[in-house]
Structures are given as C-alpha cells and as structure tokens.
Amino acid sequence: MPMQIENPRLIEALSQLDQLTNWEQRPRGEMRVGLEPIIDLSARLGNPHQAFRSIHVAGTKGKSSTSALLEAGLHHAGISVGRYASPHVEHISERVSLNGFPVDEAVLAEALFLALDGLRAARAEGTAAEAATWFDMLTAAGFLIFRDAGVQWAVVETGLGGRLDSTNIVDSDVSIITNIGLEHTEILGKTRAAIAFEKAGIIKPHSTVVTPLDADDEAGAVIAKRAVEIEARLVRPDFSGLKTIAERNVAVAGAALDVLGELGIEAEGGRKVGGWLIDEQAKRVSQLPGRLERFVVPAGGRAVAVAIDGAHVPFNLEAVLDDLTGMEGFAGPGIAVVAIAADKDAAGFVEVMARYGVSAIFTSVSDRFRSPAELQALAEAIGLASETIEDPQAAYEKALERAGASGGWVMLTGSLYLAGLLRQRVMEQEMKSLSGRR
Template identity: 85%
Template sequence: MQNQNPRLIEALSQLDQLTNWEQRPRGEMRVGLEPILDLSARLGNPHRAFRSIHVAGTKGKSSTCALLEAGLRHAGISVGRYASPHVEHISERVSVNGQPVEEAVLAGALFLGLDALRQARTEGTAAEAATWFDILTAAGFLIFRDAGVQWAVVETGLGGRLDSTNIVDSDVSIVTNIGLEHTEILGKTRAAIAFEKAGIIKPHTTVVTPLEADDEAGAVIARRAAEIDARLIRPDLSQASTIARRNAAVAGAALDVLGELGVRAREGKAVGGWLVDAEAERESQLPGRLERFTVPVPGRAAASNVAVALDGAHVPFNLEAVLDDLSGMEGFAGSGIAVVAIAADKDAAGLLEVMGRHGVSPIFTSVSDRFRSPAELQRLAGQIGLASDVIEDPQTAYEKALERAASSGAWVILTGSLYLVGLLRERVINEAVKS
C-alpha cells in the first residue's frame, strides 16, 4: 500500500535518513532511553497525558494489544494503540479508537519530532542520537495526547528495558511469553531475554504473564516483580488450546486488573475480561497473524482451491504454535508448502526443524539484505534432510507454491517474516475469498 499524502511522503523521506534498526543488521545496535527522553521533553512529554498498558513478549503481543484496544473501545473508553512492525502501511502502527491514524496527522506529528531532533543536534543534547523508532514512538504519543485518548496500549519494539516505548509509566504490564530472539542484543538464554522484557514492569503496579514460576523465564519475571513490589498475575490457560484463546486469556486478565483499579465502562460496570468477546476477537484480527484465505488456482479443466495462510512467525515456538493451530482448521490437513524468508538474526535452523516435523516443504525467497540468502537456507535445510527449493523473486515463489499445492492437494503458508507477508498480502487478498 503506497503513501498518498505528500507531507507524509516527505516526513518519511526525512525519517528514513535516520538509523532504522528494523531494516539493518542489529549486531552493532545501541539501545537506551536517553534520546527518547530528551526528545519527549522537547515535545512536552506527551507520554504523560494518558494511562497505559505496556506489552512485551516474543509472540502474541500484537494480537493481545489489539484485543485490549477492542475491549476498551467497546467499554466506551477512548483508546490508542501503538504497534510494530507494520505489514502494509506505516499508519498501522498508530491507531486511535480502532482506526489507523490519518496520513496527514501522522505527517504532522513526525515533523514535530524531526524538528525536535534538529534542535537537539544544534544544542548537542541526547536527542541528537534519536533513531527512526525514537521519532516514530514520540510521534505516536503526540497523536494520542492530541486525540485525548484516556488509555494507550503500547507494544514494545525490541526487548523492553531499553526500548523506546519504556518511557510510559504503565499501570499494567504484560509479558506474553519468552523465546530466543534478537539474541545478539537481548542475550543468549531465555532468562537473559526475560530480564530485558521484565524491564517494562513499573514499581507498585501489576504484571500479567502466563509464564510459570518454575520456568526459567517466568522465574526472572517473578523475581523482578518481587524486587519492585509489583503484583504478579498468571491467567488460567487450562482451556486455552489455541493461540487466539491464549491471547484472549491474557488480555482478559489485564482488563480484570483495570476493573480492580476502578476503570469503568460507559454503563458504570467495571471493565474486565468480559469485554474480550467474539466481537472484540473479530475486530482485533491483524494483518499477517494467522490469516487464512482460499485462493482459486486455474487448472486445465477447472479452478482448484488452495488454502493459504499468512503468518509472520519468525521464532521456532511461534511457528510451532501456528502450525499446530492450522492443523485443526479446514483446508490445512496434510502436507504444506511454505514461502519463506528469514532474517539474519533469527534461528533459521530451529524454524526449519519445525517445518520438517510438520511436513512443510519450504520455497526460500529473497526480500532484503538483512535476510539470510535463500541459498544459505537451502543448505541448512539439506543438513536436516528437508527438501526445499530456491526462487529468488517472492511473487514467483508464491505462484510456484500455489501451482504445486493445486496439483498435489497441499496447502500454502507465507511465513518467517512479516516483511515477506507485507510484500505478498495484497495480492493474496485480491485473488482470494477470505476463509
């Protein structure tokens, strides 16, 4: 999806001159809150204008945030949601009352952030080192302040403790789960990564996590909560057999906490997990997260319908959960064909092992220099006996996957990267009838 507003095009052009760690190898990444704190101070500290729920985790944080947004909106509460990354359009990152920010509004906020950056460079203060994500985060908080939102649901970008979003003074924090990701920045173990994500917990508040105390990551979160006198709540996941049910349980537990804090819905009833209903779940469906379509593929005699899933799963336990859920859904029984791109900082071997266990044959493709080469991925697949193909162009790779699936009765998944999903999603939608 292309930006249409000329001012947004110009703002993003200036923004893209800054360091963007989402599009670069992260091995030399420097993280810290000093630049965003200085930047926000220059903008009037917009993050202090609303209350917030702060969400970190390896998997499920975007969907959990969307559920929280939908629930609060149904309660009649003005709510903003800050998310990352986007799949098709940058406006997906900032929504107000369930609607993506207007391009002109986003442009205006970005220009204010860029002006503050220029002032900092002139004066030599910390914000002179502000990154692409710092400016975007500050712009999002400006938009929330000016829109008068009462609550913001804020998703971390990377980690938590030193993430730009961690300037919010959240009432409730959520750590959805912990897997090995961004290990060159966050640490080599789940415990080390948990320490970074637990950094979003604020003293004397509440943290919600499904991670148990006997889990190495859960133990770190529990210890941090105890150190700063934060209450820890573990939602009941005994009936949560799918990703969607687990996300709903976590979001519901967080809304229960808000109700205990005195937050009321429009009719005076305390907000709570009751707000995470079927309507909220429908409204919170995000692009590139377990989306399912039926795509007709023309054949010699008639069209064959192929089930196609889109999910940007990029860590092994994430992909495992996605494939487990798909296996119980119509059209996704039996073998599958995956169109795959994997960033250089992800556990490619682990992802390929999951595909092998689930009978998924990968077609490796190329999307950017920050990703492993398809040839390298094919070598890794060969080492574990997983048959694969390389088709450099993503569009051609998708076409080939559809053709093979139509002829063999298989299904297709686009996975490994939300960036890859974003490149192909519009085409899938245009060609498909959504399941």
C-alpha cells in the same frame, strides 16, 4: 504489495526519517540501545507520554494480537484508546491507531514534523536526542497523536526487548509479557532468562504484570523475581483447556482488563472493566494483518487454503502449525514460502518445518535476510525438501501451483515483511474467486 502513501507531507516526513538509523532495516549486531534520546526528545515535545494511562506489552509471540484485543475491549467499554505497534505489514499508519482505526496520514505527518523539529533543536544544542533513531521519532510522534486526540488509555507494544526500548518511557499501570522465546539474541541475550530480564524491564514499581509464564519456568522465574524486587503484583491467567494461540491471547488480554477493573476503571454504564469486554465482535475487529490469517484461492482447478503468519522464531512457528493442523483446508502436504532475517534462528525454524512435514520455497526480501541458498543448505542437512526462488512473488505463485496439483496448502511465513509484500496479492485472488462464484 504494501499500500502506497498518498499524503505528500507524510512522504516528505518519512523521507527525512529515512536519513536516521533504522534498526528494522539493517543488521542489528552493532545496535546500541538506550532511553536517553527518547527521554530528551519527549521532554522537548512536552512529555506527551504523560497525558494518558497505559498498558505496556512485551513478548516473543502474540504481543500485537493481545494489544489489538485490549484496544478492542477498551473501545467496547466506551473508553478513548490508542494503540502503538510495530512493525507494520502494509502501511505505516498501522503503527498508530485511534479507537481501532489507523491514524490518518495527515495527522501522522504533522506529528512526525514536530518530532523532527525536536531533533533539529537537539542537534543544534548537542543534547541526547541528536542520536534519536527512526523508531525513537515514530514513538514520540505516536505519543503526540495520543495526547492531542485526548486518548484516555494507550496500549503500547514494545519494539525490541523492553528495558531499553523507546516505548519504556511510559509509566504503565499494567504490563504484559506474553511469552519468552530466543530472539534478537545478539541484543537481548542468548538464554530465555537473559531475554526475560530485558522484557521484565517494562514492569513499573507498585504496578501489575500479567504473564502466563510459571515461576518454575526459566524465564518466568526472572519475571517473578523482578516483580518482587519492585513490589509489583504478578497475575497469571489460567490457560487450562486452551488449545489455540487465539484463545491464549484472549485469556491474557482478559486478565489485564480484569486488573483495570480492580483499579476502578469503568465502562460506559458504570460496570467495571474486565475480560467480559472481549466478545465475539471484539475478537473479529482485532484481527491483524499477517497474524494467522487464512484465505482460500483457486489453483489447479481447486480451492487452496493459504495461511499468512509472520512467525519468525521456532516456537512461534510451532504454535502456528499446531493451530493450522486442526483447521479446515490444512490437511495434506504443506508448502511454505519462507524468508528469514539474518538475526533469527533459521536452523531451528527449518527443523520445526521438517517435524511438521512442511516443504519449503526459500526467498528473501532484503539484504538483512538470510540468502535462500543458505536456508536451503540448512534444509538439506536435515532432509527437508526445498527449493529457492529469489523473487517472493514468483515463490508464492510456484507454491500455489504445487499445492493446486498436490491437494496441499500454502503458508507464507518467517517475516511480517514477507507478509506485507504478498498479502494484497493473496487477497485479490480470493476476492476474484468469490466474485466469480456470484
């Protein structure tokens, strides 16, 4: 289960925030987006986003892991760094980190109360910030924390899209677009080109954008065109010979750090910042919860491999399954516990599972998700073996039992919210097993 919040002030601040619109917790079909509320709110707080330099990261897959690699690399360089990310998996403090560590609950609470003061003032005066959302408030609080901590560089991950995302008030020196897949189509558009237009909105004039997408790619062409229009430099990392998601994330983050070096940013000791900063230790410390995590837990008298990844669109899942295919413990039949939000391409997701021979146990985590019965109907239509179990915990235990009996493995996927619900249980099982062997 998600970690409990202990600080009373943070509990109270979040209780007040929960009265605001939170598009992470409700259907997004009626979502209205715009920067006016966050611009007004930030101005009331002294424009904290102007106190640091930033790298802005967007993309359908890999943006969180790439951001964590950048944070680890900059910290390795001796540079004070913050990272703003979403969503969190187990604890809200994951969204704001300072030099590789989640922000202290008390610090987050006080920043949120300052943002709430700004909201109240806007409501009294009838200005744009009166319409600030839950995400606007958290974004403003994150930037306040970075300013007050004296952060030199912030790695800022978009929440949804880019052009009209709350985070797009930062004047980034470097932007990154990791890739483009069909997601949030009711908000961002129904083609990769339309979605690329929204994500390319984070590119700032005369800055640098890093993306692996080629100019002859539908989405890559949009990004290249935007870069030309605003006189931004475009850098494409070399993916030659890179097979895994992790390797490609390192290449993208390394290319961005190389750009900083070209801008004259130096590490401690005077060496220019660059991809060399992402060493093995940086890779280890940048591992995020719910992103291609692997565990080994006992079931049916054998050790069962369990993977957790919050892949939520088909090409994400395909990339993850490609990686797992070559990893120890992931031979034999795969059994996935799956929850998919209502705004995701569930049919495409299920089709990928069928191609890889992974059976499914469908579950749900909230009313914003597709019902297990609806998902099972999609699976039946293409001949994918599946069952439904409403309770996520029971669904996981059933998958583990089946894997133990069949010599298979388990995957928890479709949503980071599902990962957050089950991750602690998986970790406890692995730790108990390790303790028993000592």
